[in-house]
Amino acid sequence: MLGSVAEADDALQEAWLRASAAGTEGVANLGGWLTTVVSRVCLNTLRTRRTRREDLFDEPPGSLVPERAAGGDGARDPEEEALLADSVGVALLVVLDRLSPAERLAFVLHDMFAVPFDDIGPMLERTPASARQLASRARRRVKGAETPPGRDPVRRRQVVDAFLSATRGGDFEALVGLLHPDVVLRADAAVVPTPEPVVVLGAHTVARGAMAAVGRARFTGPVRIDGAIGLAMARHGRLAVALAFTIVEGLITEIDVVAEPERLRALDLAVPEGR
Incomplete structure (x- = not known):
């Protein structure tokens, strides 16, 4: 969702703190509830991410x-970042980075994790049909031109x-x-x-x-x-x-x-x- 192991760790920690503060007693679907919390944290991160180009390399x-x-020597770069780039694919990561936060969340949750649009819509404060359209638009951009x-x-x-x-x-x-x-x-x-x-x-x-x-x-x-x-x-x-x-x-x-x-x-x- 975020393209960064470090940011993913931060998102999970924030979600854990929220879950600890709110408590989970009485939550019928704990997995779905946690998915919603983590997704909303990721959505906030994507929305507030700085748009300026960052110096992301150790060497100039x-x-x-x-x-x-x-x-x-690349010491700043955790090995997990390289593994993420290989496992997910650099192309997919950079294309996802061009999507709007809502498009990215809808596409990743549905196409990569099979979360139904009925669940994605409320995360985005949209209808399931609107969430479907966001994922479809993202899918076309990921596929690209012939x-x-x-x-x-x-x-x-x-x-x-x-x-x-x-x-x-x-x-x-x-x-x-x-x-x-x-x-x-x-x-x-x-x-x-x-x-x-x-x-x-x-x-x-x-x-x-x-x-x-x-x-x-x-x-x-x-x-x-x-x-x-x-x-x-x-x-x-x-x-x-x-x-x-x-x-x-x-x-x-x-x-x-x-x-x-x-x-x-x-x-x-x-x-x-x-x-």
Whole structure:
């Protein structure tokens, strides 16, 4: 619901305090009552969550490009956050983060936990029919637009998955093998950060830059960006960086690294098929 283990812990603790204060004697359906309490706590958290872009990484954004990498061993990041990203899927987390709090609650409770709309409606102070519409609208956004014609989504997914696997594993040679010798990486100013966007040329140079982002790769997953498979980097379920790829004959020829908030908001993100 929240995309963050830490926030989930806080929500559960607050729900426990409320339950302890109110008492549960006479509650006929304790599970349903607790589900309602926790859901409302999560709803309040989503409504009050700061909208500004947060610095969610130990290392500064410059680690995405070579010769600007900085230290940071990721000690602030609990292993549970990485496990959450893998189990739920980074794409789903970042798409959920774009929904309204009411849409998110309706979709998650119904589609992921099979809570009936008759129970969801009162949590949102809406009718069950209205809750159903919220979940349906969220479902369409999660699914996204159709893949543009003329692309080979299976092959593209294989290449992007291999890029992520090689980055996570620190396999420099495998990365070089996926990149066209004249590959071009463009990173906007917010990625580095610098006053101007950065352009990196050549397979070996781009691969060295990817090696500097091994820690972040734990919080990265495939996502559809404007209909084509790409990668999203997120911490606590909030999109920080997106990577769009141009792939020709099985090799990556261009990588566009996006971190500017305005550009991120303009991207059409969706969960890849098969998730």
